Amino acid sequence: MDRSVALRACVIFMIAMGIAAAVGVSAQAxxxxxxxxxxxxxxxxxxxxxxxxxxxxxxxxxxxxxD
Incomplete structure (x- = not known):
């Protein structure tokens, strides 16, 4: 895994983690x-x-x- 692939995967994962955090806060489980x-x-x-x-x-x- 090179640097650009790792950063791209991290950004996508952070977006998914933010969505999961929003659902988790609303569920309070x-x-x-x-x-x-x-x-x-x-x-x-x-x-x-x-x-x-x-x-x-x-x-x-x-x-x-x-020449």
Whole structure:
């Protein structure tokens, strides 16, 4: 998983987590609180993978002129 994929997955997951949190707050159930904690920890793991993923930089190469 590279950095852009991890960040994209994290953003999508944060949106889904926000919707689940809104439903959990309105339901006021214990299972909703547990799901919110689990989804929060998964979000932190995704951010960790996004920040620790290596970035690929192009290598400078010399090009020869053909005459």
């Amino acid at each position: 214990d299972i909703a609180e547990a799901l919110f904690v689990i989804s929060g920890s998964l979000g932190v793991i995704m951010l960790f993978f996004a920040l620790t993923a290596p970035t690929y930089t192009p290598l400078p190469l010399r090009s020869r002129r053909r």
